[in-house]
Amino acid sequence: MTANPAASENPTNPVTTELVVLDMAGTTVADGGLVERAFQAALPDFTTAQLDYVRATMGESKITVFRHLTDHDENRAQQANIAFEAAYARLVDEGHCAPLPGAEDALRGLRDQGRTIALTTGFARDTQDRILAALGWENLVDFTLCPADVGGRGRPHPDMVLAAALRAQVSSVAAVAVAGDTASDVRTGRNAGAGTVAGVLTGAHDTAALRAAGATHVLDSVAALPDLLAAQETP
Template sequence: MIKLVACDMAGTTIDEHGDVYVALARCVEEAGASTTPEAIQEWMGADKVEAIAALITKGGGIATPEIVQAAFLRFKELLADFYEQNPPVALDGVEDAFRELRSRGVKIALTTGFSRDVADPLLARLGWSLAGEGTTHDDGGLLDAVVCSDEVAAGRPAPHMIHRAMESTGVMDVREVLAAGDTTNDLKAARNAGVTAVGVLTGKLGLEELAGQPHDHILAGVKDIPALLE
């Protein structure tokens, strides 16, 4: 029986219009490196500092700590501007799915390659809060835990964020956890964590690309998770 569903944010539960892709590419290019859509996609879902360092190096730049930190600050500036101009919204059916799962006693966690200072304003904009913290939702909160990549030793594909979500929600058995995401790194992290790995088709990758990764299920979206668990 699944007791915890841990979902990625951008592209999985939140439609942020692909702005994270644009911001990541631009900050790397401004740091003097070249990028390709394929290289950016390879690092989607990963910790953004780790992604920026790898992309700068791959693109022929010099990834000193100072350059990487400056590029990361620029990434956050760009993303904030994009989100202000075109606010992110919840993907279709996600909030209803979360409410349905929580009504069944299933815990809901979000895991993200964003740092806490990026994730919190994004969640506040959506009106998503932790249970007991107060919210516009009638159920007293949509989420049970939020784990950011700067709070663990390594981001995806490492399993640490999923395991931290388990720790935060009191779930001890990996067989009772489902992790969902729209990128290959999401699926790799789920497999590394030993949990049920679910790919969703609400991001940039199609069925063939996600199905080529180790997984248990591929769904149209998070909205289909309640039916899957039935």
């Protein structure tokens, strides 16, 4: 795998996207406020300022967010993270989990195009697996990654995207597309040097935030991604 010196499009020499790295909650999976509810359950006396921070950092590794919210008290942060994961798992088990409209068709469309698909998240592995099981997506994507799989560093660090690129054995990071609903998702893709970094408007952040983070494209939803990638590869 070679580095991509410039993550910009070159219409005279289109690059085939070999790997698509997709976020889960808010991008392919309907959130419906579940993340915020789990944060509120994890922290006593959850404040408006804390909620604002959670919304601003949506998409980042949850333990990283809890470290900030607990003034870097590692014991409190770890306990809160455990409580968060348990609360989110309960919500998933109660049936509060569904694919976003068009997400399953997009995943199938990407596979039909011959692309490798990886799902990434800021959740713990157990929570990620619960979501996949609830949706019946275990065999719909090639593999999944969470921060624990890459040494604990989540978004906006590039680790999960680069680990996915290595696992998929792509020819270049220019052949990687990243899509997510948060500024952290976009920064992750940019930090990894992905050729396409698409923001989607089905989750936490709006067009302005996604563009400010460096999105190469902003889409109404992930449903538009297969057509976008196909169009980019048309000479």
